[in-house]
Amino acid sequence: MVPWYSAFIVGGILCLIGQLVMDLTKAQITPGHILVGYITSGAILSGLGLYQPLVEIGGAGATIPLSGFGHLLTQGTLKAVEQKGLLGAFSGGIEAAAAGITAAVIFGYIAAVIFNPKG
Amino acid sequence: MEEQNLELKNIEQKEYDDLVNKVKPKPPVLKNCIWAFVVGGLICTLAQFIQNYFMGLGMSRQDAASYTSIIMIFLAALATGLGVYDELGKRAGAGSIVPITGFANAIVASAMEFKREGYIFGVGARIFSVAGPTLVFGFAVAFFIGLLKVFINS
Amino acid sequence: MPGKKRGKQTVVFHNPPVITSSASIVGPDEGKGPFGSYFDQVLPDYMFGEKTWEKAESKMLREAVKLAINKANLKEDDIEVILAGDLLNQTISANYAARDLSLPLLGLYGACSTMAESLLLGAMLVDGGFFSKVVAATSSHHHTAERQFRFPTEQGVQPTVTTQWTATAAGAVVLQSEGSGPRITAATVGKVVDMGQKDMSNMGSAMAPAAVDTIKAHLDDLKRSPDYYDLILTGDLGKIGKAIAEELFVVKGIVPKPFYNDCGVLLYDENQDVNAGGSGCGCAACMLCGPLLKKMQEGSLKKLLLVATGALMSPTSMFQGESIPCVAHAVAVEMN
Numbered sequence: 001m002v003p004w005y006s007a008f009i010v011g012g013i014l015c016l017i018g019q020l021v022m023d024l025t026k027a028q029i030t031p032g033h034i035l036v037g038y039i040t041s042g043a044i045l046s047g048l049g050l051y052q053p054l055v056e057i058g059g060a061g062a063t064i065p066l067s068g069f070g071h072l073l074t075q076g077t078l079k080a081v082e083q084k085g086l087l088g089a090f091s092g093g094i095e096a097a098a099a100g101i102t103a104a105v106i107f108g109y110i111a112a113v114i115f116n117p118k119g
Numbered sequence: 120m121e122e123q124n125l126e127l128k129n130i131e132q133k134e135y136d137d138l139v140n141k142v143k144p145k146p147p148v149l150k151n152c153i154w155a156f157v158v159g160g161l162i163c164t165l166a167q168f169i170q171n172y173f174m175g176l177g178m179s180r181q182d183a184a185s186y187t188s189i190i191m192i193f194l195a196a197l198a199t200g201l202g203v204y205d206e207l208g209k210r211a212g213a214g215s216i217v218p219i220t221g222f223a224n225a226i227v228a229s230a231m232e233f234k235r236e237g238y239i240f241g242v243g244a245r246i247f248s249v250a251g252p253t254l255v256f257g258f259a260v261a262f263f264i265g266l267l268k269v270f271i272n273s
Numbered sequence: 274m275p276g277k278k279r280g281k282q283t284v285v286f287h288n289p290p291v292i293t294s295s296a297s298i299v300g301p302d303e304g305k306g307p308f309g310s311y312f313d314q315v316l317p318d319y320m321f322g323e324k325t326w327e328k329a330e331s332k333m334l335r336e337a338v339k340l341a342i343n344k345a346n347l348k349e350d351d352i353e354v355i356l357a358g359d360l361l362n363q364t365i366s367a368n369y370a371a372r373d374l375s376l377p378l379l380g381l382y383g384a385c386s387t388m389a390e391s392l393l394l395g396a397m398l399v400d401g402g403f404f405s406k407v408v409a410a411t412s413s414h415h416h417t418a419e420r421q422f423r424f425p426t427e428q429g430v431q432p433t434v435t436t437q438w439t440a441t442a443a444g445a446v447v448l449q450s451e452g453s454g455p456r457i458t459a460a461t462v463g464k465v466v467d468m469g470q471k472d473m474s475n476m477g478s479a480m481a482p483a484a485v486d487t488i489k490a491h492l493d494d495l496k497r498s499p500d501y502y503d504l505i506l507t508g509d510l511g512k513i514g515k516a517i518a519e520e521l522f523v524v525k526g527i528v529p530k531p532f533y534n535d536c537g538v539l540l541y542d543e544n545q546d547v548n549a550g551g552s553g554c555g556c557a558a559c560m561l562c563g564p565l566l567k568k569m570q571e572g573s574l575k576k577l578l579l580v581a582t583g584a585l586m587s588p589t590s591m592f593q594g595e596s597i598p599c600v601a602h603a604v605a606v607e608m609n
Contacts, residue, residue, distance in 0.1 A: 001171050004164045011163025011218065012156040018213030019155035022431070023146045028472050031208075031216045031225060031430055032249045038217055039257040047264035060166035063184055064191060065159070065217045066253070073257050077265035081272070089265030093258050100219065101254065103189040104226045105246065107196035112230035112242045115200035119319055119326075119416040119426040132469035139470070139478045142516045144434045151431070199427050208429015209546075215429045224429050232425035235325045249428070 002059025010058025014038075014065040035066055042070025047078075072096050151212050158207065158214030166191050166218075188219055195220035199227040225249035277400075280494025282461050282487075289456035290399040290448045292606065295562035296340035298333045300415065300441025303551075303559065306541045311563040312442075313340055319416055319441060327365060330414035333443035334359065335370035337562070338410050341445040345452075349374060352447070353404040356391040358382050359412050359554055360439075361421060366412050376408075384583030385480075385509050386463070387411040388444060388558040389602035392579075393460040395448045396604070405450040412443035413553030422588060423473070435475035437511045438547035440540060442555030444562030454608075455569040455577075459495060461603040463487035465585065469596045473586075476552055476597070477514020477537070480582040483599035484510060485521040487580055491603045492527060499527050503574055506565070507601070508557035508581035509537040511550030536560040557581040569608040577606045 018038065022029045042065075045051040051071040054062040062068050076096020080088030094101075166187050173183035198204040204224045208215045215221055229248045233241035247254070277284050297312045304315030314336070321329040334357065342349055355374070357367035358381035371378035383390035391409035398404045416426050418439040424430050448457070466486050470479035484507045492499060499505060510518055515535040522528060536557045537550035561579055568574040582601040591597075 001174055002167060004167050004171075007167035008160040008164045011166075012160030012214075015159025015214045015217045016152050016156045018159075018217045019152050020148070022213055023148045023151055028433075028474055030424070031221065031428065032252060034213060034216050035222055035225065035250070035253040036256045039253050040260050043257055043260040043264065047260075047267075058163075060170050060184075060187060061160070061163040064163045064166045064188070064219050066219060066222055067217075069219060069222070070257050070260065073261035074264050077261040078268055081265045081268045085272070086266075086269050089262055089269055092265060093261035097254075097257070099185045100188045100192065103192045104196075104223050104250065107193050107223065108226040108230040108246055109242060111196045111200040111227045112234045112246075113238075115202075115231055116234070117228075117231045117416075117426045118202040119419070135468040135470075135482065138517060138520060139475070142520065143475070143478070143513055146434050202427060205427050205429045209431055211429070212431035221429065224427075228425040228428035231427055232420055249425075 002057075006057055007059045007061035010054065010061030011065060014061070014067060038066035039070040039073075042067025043074045046071035046074035069097065069100065154211050155214035158211035159217055162191070162215070162218045162220055191218070191220050192223040195223035196227045199224050200231065222250055222253060279459070280490070282464070282490045283459060283494035284397065285459045285495070286396055286400040286457060288400050288450060289458045290396045290450060291452040291454045291456050292566060293447050293449045293452040293454050294341050294345035295444065295446040295566045296337045296344060297442065297444045297559040297562040298337045298340070299555070299559050302545060303440055303442050303540060306545065308540065308560070308564045311567055312559060313563070316441070319414070326414055326416040327361065330359065330361070330412050330417050330443075331366040331369040333414070334366050334410055334412035334445070335373050337412070337443040337445040338370065338374060338408055341408060341410070341447050345447040345449070347406065347447065349376065352376055352406050352408050354379060354398065355408040355410065356381055356395050357408075357410040358387040358391065360384060360418050383600060383602065384585050385413070385552060385554050385556065386581040386583030386600050386602050387554045388561060389508070389579055389581035389604050392446065392448070392457060392604045393462065393602050396457040396460060399448050399450050407448050408445055409448060410443065410445035411554040411558045413439055413441065413555035415439045415441045415553070418553060432548050433474045434548065435472070435477065435513050436548045437476055437509065437537060437550055437552035438541070439553035440551045440556040440559065442553070442559035444555065444558030446562060446566070455566060455606045456609070457604055458607045459605040461487055461491035461494065463601040463603070465598045465600050467596050467598040471591070471594075471596050473591055475513065476584050477511040477549060478517055479597040480584055480599040480601070481510055481514040481517040481521060483601040484580050484582045485518055485525060487601040487603050488578070489525050489527055491578065500532065502532060502576045502578045502605070505533045505578045505580065506560070507535045508579070509550075509552040510535045510582060511537040511552060513549050569606065572608065575608050579604050579606060
């Protein structure tokens with residue numbers, strides 16, 4: 001098991017990088033850009049075999065940031081390719097991410113039914 | 120003549136850009152970074168405690184991680200519904216955007232926002248307005264990496 | 274008798290229309306600002322008893338118009354035309370307000386410059402003898418603007434140092450050919466100026482050149498020096514836009530500095546969480562219809578040049594990589 005302070009430091013640093021990108025680049029970076037950037041970089045780093053070591057050190061500190069979600073997609077795809085070949089490239093990513101996406105949609109919809117935006 | 124005008128306009132705009140950058144205050148980078156680091160770190164720490172708890176119950180690491188994500192998404196949805204997450208986001212910046220809770224917040228906020236336009240074309244259509252692009256890029260990159268793997272294997 | 278046009282962009286009115294009454298309704302945060310006590314009504318919340326924020330904004334506009342008509346001792350029927358606009362797609366706040374009032378409507382879109390645009394056109398209609406009683410009005414609402422132009426309101430987004438806060442406010446004035454009150458003596462129609470700014474969270478910087486361009490045109494066309502006015506007031510440049518405008522004044526050789534200010538800077542207190550200041554149609558509208566016209570009635574302010582500034586982009590044009598075109602219209606309001 002990964003100790004909590006490792007998760008704190010790795011997760012904190014990953015967020016800090018995002019903050020630096022937001023504050024120091026000239027173009028206007030919206031949360032959407034940050035999310036896309038993280039999932040893409042996570043997926044690519046994972047493909048290069050560079051993300052798994054970070055998960056070993058940081059645990060949730062590496063899997064909870066959205067780059068971890070990208071890592072999950074890539075690893076799911078790679079594993080499925082090993083088993084099913086080309087079909088795996090089509091199905092593996094979404095299978096691996098299914099729990100998270102469905103949770104977000106279900107909870108999102110329920111929240112929309114229950115709550116009103118307060119602004 | 121027209122080209123010359125265009126060039127003049129470009130120079131004028133460049134000069135104006137310089138003026139804007141001179142007058143514009145610098146963002147409080149250090150303060151923002153501390154907020155981002157601490158809030159992002161704390162969210163991940165909470166997730167680590169949850170994950171460790173599930174693993175303590177004998178769950179595999181993979182399943183524990185999935186349950187952890189689901190719980191974090193639930194907590195983010197709740198905080199968004201109660202109107203707390205956007206207040207946190209004002210201070211924490213990337214600290215509350217980068218974790219999966221930020222992804223959940225984007226989904227829930229979009230869904231709630233368009234409730235008044237109806238449950239099908241309001242909530243249903245807009246729920247992925249921010250998170251959709253994220254998934255598109257995630258799926259696409261993972262697919263191409265998988266495709267590459269197929270070629271390497273063959 | 275010389276014509277009414279001066280220079281290239283400016284008109285003077287031979288029978289300056291009178292602002293016989295004005296009304297303002299603002300949201301809770303605007304009510305907490307330094308001018309809170311000057312507004313006719315401060316709403317306790319953002320809903321105004323309606324089901325959606327859009328309906329609330331439209332109601333604010335409608336109620337402000339009603340109140341202004343009432344204060345002028347007129348009936349709704351007496352008004353011949355209402356000139357109004359707002360920030361929402363197809364200017365729905367104005368459309369639905371005019372529907373409920375069943376008054377003839379000339380709908381306008383000048384983004385946040387709408388208050389000056391409606392005053393300018395209203396004054397032309399009255400001075401031209403086409404109508405004798407018209408209403409000019411506009412509104413904005415923080416949440417409706419946020420969800421249309423930026424992000425869902427519950428999304429955790431960090432504001433930048435240049436972000437401005439769209440004011441929740443509506444203002445309306447009654448313009449008449451006769452009566453007592455401050456008069457609209459001249460007006461300048463602004464050019465669309467675009468200095469290539471693309472940052473949606475830095476509108477003040479995009480709009481400042483348009484404001485300065487219109488002020489310079491106004492002064493040149495009328496051969497006036499800036500100190501003709503007791504106050505030159507831009508609409509919603511905010512702190513950063515104001516600082517840039519001051520730099521541009523120096524470049525253009527006009528120095529209204531001690532008499533220059535901005536509604537977006539004035540509307541909120543230092544400690545209110547609005548970053549670079551206020552923005553939105555309602556920003557200039559409520560400042561004019563609240564504190565400014567009251568001060569003119571009292572006699573503590575005699576000559577005012579209101580230069581409302583508007584950014585004319587749409588979310589679509591921004592996604593397509595276009596820069597932000599801006600416009601500013603100026604109206605001179607004078608009290609004898």
